[in-house]
Amino acid sequence: MEESPYTFAGSYDIYKNEIDKSTEHETFGGFLECDRISTQYLVGDTNKCLQIDKFLSHLSNYGEKYTSDGCKYLNYWIYDKFNQKKGEGNYNILQFYESFKGTYSDQYDNNYLLNGCIKEIDENIFRKIQNLIDIYDKYNKLKNDDIQLTGDYCTSAIDCVSSYTLHVKKCHESYDPDFCMELENFRKLYNLRVSNVTSCKDLQTYLPSAINSNVVTIITPFAVILVMPFILFILYKFTPFGSWIMPRMKRMLNNSFLESYEGEQNSENANIYAEDRMYNIAYHSA
Structure with missing residues (x-):
């Protein structure tokens, strides 16, 4: 990757x-x-x-x-x-x-x-890097905890919020997970720095996540599927649950196979019957 x-x-x-x-x-x-x-x-x-x-x-x-x-x-x-x-x-x-x-x-x-x-x-990646550098450039002016956020520092903080909001919107419109993740990294730094700031009027002191909740919803089932075999392996090897669940899983798989096999056989028999019937009809018609 x-x-x-x-x-x-x-x-x-x-x-x-x-x-x-x-x-x-x-x-x-x-x-x-x-x-x-x-x-x-x-x-x-x-x-x-x-x-x-x-x-x-x-x-x-x-x-x-x-x-x-x-x-x-x-x-x-x-x-x-x-x-x-x-x-x-x-x-x-x-x-x-x-x-x-x-x-x-x-x-x-x-x-x-x-x-x-x-x-x-890529030109598109270059532009996104420019956007990230721009937002970090604004943040670097106020990242020192010893700085009292007033005046121009407040302006830089407010500009950070505006830029972040704009870029998150673009991120969600054309999803680039790497770009969104770097915005998320910036969000954590910003929230940590300004969470207790009260000296800047109308400053947004908490930025919402850059990670789209819809994407999280989509990714979660796949993550569960990937992790499940490891969980089952641990349960099988190190707990009594393994000896209980494995025979049942095998029976389920066997039953599923038999049902599939019988379904195929029935389908084949039905096809043979239909072919014989068509042959007989054609024979009698002649």
Whole structure:
């Protein structure tokens, strides 16, 4: 099952700060290979090539979760930066990255960074990521518990509510479970932060769930079906209930099989009888 592309949204600012500072106090003269592939695929934008190189080097020092979310942010960042350059020349990020992998493969021990990090991103997913980053951007202004929510902080909190309500509606209209789940994660943070706030007039201090109740209703029976075999196994192995229920289940299955078999036999006999009757009618008519 493919991972959600939105899981980095709540900590996007950490990755943003890291990639923004990756070119500070650097000179580009020594990066001849980056110059070459940037000229070929990025209209000479060596700075972007260097940022990607430095950011991947940064990710290589961390664990799986941080690295995975960092790669998702990098996908978003590349799409955002390079799409702004459309029409200015040959900006081909996937070809650039293939060339980049061939050039820098010896620098990274983590194969995931080179083989699984950069992927094409769907326009619809990109827009949803933008929406999530926007709402987290507003929340980050007031997330510190030491901040007294007044004035502009109240405005940011109210904007959070408006954005959340709008995006939840879109989520329910065209259901994207990953997007809805990230909205749900945001809801929990918001509710925890503002639950006791009284200093903002007309501020909604509790956001309703982003998970559609209809979806929960649909999912629940399937969850029960998936869990039931494990429950029966435990009951059979470790409780007296197993020795009581298993013979009865077998009898039910056997009875069901016999009924099905007898039904098929009766149907076949009826068909044979009908065929014989049609034959006799045809014979006498002749």
